[in-house]
Every structure is written in structure tokens, then in C-alpha cells.
Amino acid sequence: MDLAKRVSKIKPSPTLAIDAKAKQMKADGIDVVGFGAGEPDFDTPEHIKQAAIDALLGGMTKYTPVPGTLAAKDAIRAKLKRDQGLEYARDQIIVSCGAKHTLYNIFQVLVQEGDEVIIIAPYWVSYPPQVVLAGATPVIVETTEENDFVPVLEDLERAMTGRTRAIVINSPCNPTGAGYPRECLEEIAALAMDRGVFVISDEIYEKTIYGGFEFFSIAQAPGMQDHTVIVNGLSKSYSMTGWRIGYAAGPAPLIGAMTKVQSQSTSNPVSFCMPAVEAALNGPQDFVSEMVARFDERRRYILDRLCALEGVSCFTPKGAFYAFPNFSGLYGHSCRGKAIENSTDLADYFLEEARVALVPGVAFGADRFARLSYATGMENIEKGMDRIEKGILALDR
Numbered sequence: 001m002d003l004a005k006r007v008s009k010i011k012p013s014p015t016l017a018i019d020a021k022a023k024q025m026k027a028d029g030i031d032v033v034g035f036g037a038g039e040p041d042f043d044t045p046e047h048i049k050q051a052a053i054d055a056l057l058g059g060m061t062k063y064t065p066v067p068g069t070l071a072a073k074d075a076i077r078a079k080l081k082r083d084q085g086l087e088y089a090r091d092q093i094i095v096s097c098g099a100k101h102t103l104y105n106i107f108q109v110l111v112q113e114g115d116e117v118i119i120i121a122p123y124w125v126s127y128p129p130q131v132v133l134a135g136a137t138p139v140i141v142e143t144t145e146e147n148d149f150v151p152v153l154e155d156l157e158r159a160m161t162g163r164t165r166a167i168v169i170n171s172p173c174n175p176t177g178a179g180y181p182r183e184c185l186e187e188i189a190a191l192a193m194d195r196g197v198f199v200i201s202d203e204i205y206e207k208t209i210y211g212g213f214e215f216f217s218i219a220q221a222p223g224m225q226d227h228t229v230i231v232n233g234l235s236k237s238y239s240m241t242g243w244r245i246g247y248a249a250g251p252a253p254l255i256g257a258m259t260k261v262q263s264q265s266t267s268n269p270v271s272f273c274m275p276a277v278e279a280a281l282n283g284p285q286d287f288v289s290e291m292v293a294r295f296d297e298r299r300r301y302i303l304d305r306l307c308a309l310e311g312v313s314c315f316t317p318k319g320a321f322y323a324f325p326n327f328s329g330l331y332g333h334s335c336r337g338k339a340i341e342n343s344t345d346l347a348d349y350f351l352e353e354a355r356v357a358l359v360p361g362v363a364f365g366a367d368r369f370a371r372l373s374y375a376t377g378m379e380n381i382e383k384g385m386d387r388i389e390k391g392i393l394a395l396d397r
């Protein structure tokens with residue numbers, strides 16, 4: 001069947017694919033340890049669920065305004081004021097069906113053929129395809145383990161051309177766990193303003209931070225609020241991945257255009273999730289700190305285990321819930337005649353031979369690495385790490 005050309009330019013999400021493969025193996029009775037999932041393993045807090053249940057039982061089952069209810073938008077405004085000290089008017093906020101949808105809408109209204117968007121690698125899997133679907137060109141700027149996966153300003157400067165329309169910032173970062181220091185964000189902000197480049201700041205891992213790392217939004221840099229759209233959502237901070245609630249805060253014309261696109265595509269996000277936005281953002285926050293404390297224990301454990309492996313190094317993540325070890329020391333080795341030459345071979349090897357699912361780094365534009373999510377129980381992590389260790393020992397050397 002003849003399909004539109006734009007579809008052939010993208011691939012399905014590799015992270016969702018590996019997760020689906022591991023889940024299928026489990027369903028077939030195979031004992032797989034999954035490190036693939038990008039979602040907290042905790043349940044959504046009761047008070048948030050209750051807010052949605054009450055709304056549902058109370059008859060909140062109809063269309064709401066396209067960009068979300070006033071109460072939900074006010075809850076987001078209150079959060080941004082409280083946490084970031086930033087004031088937004090109601091027409092500067094839109095609620096969408098997950099942060100992924102928020103980002104999709106942003107690219108649709110901000111960029112077009114001929115435009116370039118700077119994406120910092122290793123990057124979250126959906127940025128490049130979403131830029132491509134909007135007709136624009138992703139321009140990749142590499143970061144290194146040695147530099148804590150933080151971009152070097154000169155590299156960004158070099159990548160900027162007359163066509164650069166936007167840059168995507170994702171701190172804390174999926175997959176690396178990098179957290180950009182405030183000074184670095186202020187420098188990027190100054191450069192972006194100087195070059196007339198708009199900043200898309202994906203802050204979905206704002207709350208999952210460790211070891212004293214202080215989150216700073218680039219929109220907080222002097223003069224930057226008008227040059228930034230903040231993207232955030234409930235998925236990661238409140239363990240609400242299935243609820244599909246994301247939001248954006250930015251200049252009114254941009255939010256207005258996103259609302260127009262949303263009005264012709266999905267309309268409003270689920271009506272009875274709106275009161276859950278209020279409950280999550282303005283209700284008790286102890287759930288978040290308890291969850292982050294659990295993640296932190298796992299982070300330290302998995303890091304110790306990874307760093308003890310021969311031929312493997314791992315950056316200490318400052319945020320999110322992923323470890324991103326460099327496995328390239330294992331490349332060139334083989335097992336039963338099958339050589340591991342890249343991250344895809346590595347992930348296949350671990351899945352087939354060790355029954356451990358991890359995401360190959362190539363999905364994030366970093367083929368020497370693989371991503372392990374530690375948003376899974378400690379027992380699973382111990383078991384998975386034992387298997388990885390054994391898998392590595394089984395390689396011919």
C-alpha cells in the first residue's frame with residue numbers, strides 16, 4: 001500500500017519495542033528481567049486516583065476546553081510559580097495527552113521544511129522523529145561521558161546556522177541521567193537569545209534528582225521566559241504514565257497555535273484526569289520524595305554493580321531513573337561464535353542468552369552504550385545484574 005513519504009522517514013519507538021518484546025517473552029513463560037521500561041514501578045498515589053474517581057462519578061465525562069480546564073491550568077500555573085518562581089497567564093498553558101504529545105504539538109507549530117532543530121545526544125528517542133514529522137531537520141550535537149554528558153558551548157555554537165530554529169534541552173536527561181548545572185544553562189540561554197534560537201525545555205524528570213543536584217529551568221535564566229517553552233507532565237513524578245497528562249508553558253502565540261492543532265487532532269485530554277492534575281501538583285508531595293529515595297538506593301546499587309564489571313564504565317546519574325553504561329569494552333568479543341559488534345548485538349545477546357532486557361544505545365544516538373532503567377524492584381535489579389555479570393563472563397576473551 002502506498003503511504004505518505006513522511007512515515008517511511010521514521011521508525012517505531014525502540015524503547016517501547018524492547019519493552020513489548022520482554023513483556024511478550026514473559027507472557028510466553030520465559031523468565032526475563034526487564035530493564036527496558038521508562039516508567040516508575042510504583043502505583044499512582046491514592047489521593048490522585050480518588051480525585052479522578054470522584055470526577056468520574058460526579059459526571060465529569062464530557063468534553064472540556066481543548067487546552068484543559070481552567071482549574072487544571074491554574075494548578076500548573078501555581079506549580080510553576082511555587083517551584084520555578086515563574087508566572088504564566090492562563091493562555092500560556094496547555095494540557096495535552098502526555099508530554100510526548102505536548103512535544104509533538106510544539107514541533108508541529110514551531111518548525112517546518114528548511115528549519116533545523118538542535119538535539120543533544122545521547123537524546124530521548126522521540127525528538128528526532130518528531131522533528132522529521134514536522135518537516136524539519138534534526139542537527140545532533142554530541143556530548144561525552146568525560147564531560148558528564150553536558151554539552152560544550154562551542155559545540156552548540158558551531159552547530160547553529162541561519163536555519164536553526166530551536167534547541168531541545170532535557171535536563172535531567174533520558175537516557176544519560178545528566179543534570180545540567182545552572183551556569184551551563186545560563187550560558188546556553190545567553191547563546192540562544194543572541195542567535196534568536198527558541199528553547200524547548202523538557203523537564204519531565206525535574207523531581208527525580210539525586211545527590212544534591214539542584215534542578216534549574218532554563219526559563220529561569222534572565223530574560224529567557226519568553227524564549228522558552230517548558231514541557232512537563234505527571235508521568236514520571238507521580239507515577240502516572242498511563243494517564244497521559246503532559247503540559248506546556250510558554251509564549252501565548254505558541255500555546256495558541258498548539259491549541260489550534262490540538263483542537264483539530266485529539267481535542268482535550270481525558271476530562272476526569274483534570275482534577276487529578278490539581279491533586280497531583282497541589283496535593284501532598286511526600287509520595288514523590290519517598291519514590292525518589294527508593295530510586296536513589298537502586299541507583300547506587302546498580303552503579304556499584306555496573307562499575308565492578310570488567311570492560312564497563314558508568315556515569316553517575318544526577319537525575320531520571322536510568323543507568324547508561326559504556327559497554328564498548330565488550331565489543332569484539334563473542335559467545336559461541338557470535339560476535340558483539342555494537343549495542344544492538346549486545347542487547348540481543350543479553351536478551352537471548354542472559355534473559356535481561358536493556359535498550360541498545362543506538363536508539364539514543366550512542367552506540368557504545370545501553371540503557372538500564374532502575375524503575376524496577378531491587379530484587380529484579382539484583383537478579384538482572386547477576387545475569388549480566390554471568391553473561392559477560394561467558395564471552396570469549
Ligand SMILES: Cc1ncc(COP(=O)(O)O)c(C=O)c1O
Nearest residue numbers: 038098099100124174233235246
Ligand atoms: C525525556 C522524556 N520526555 C518526554 C517523555 C514523555 O512522557 P509522557 O508522554 O509519558 O508524559 C518521556 C517518557 O519516556 C521522556 O523520557
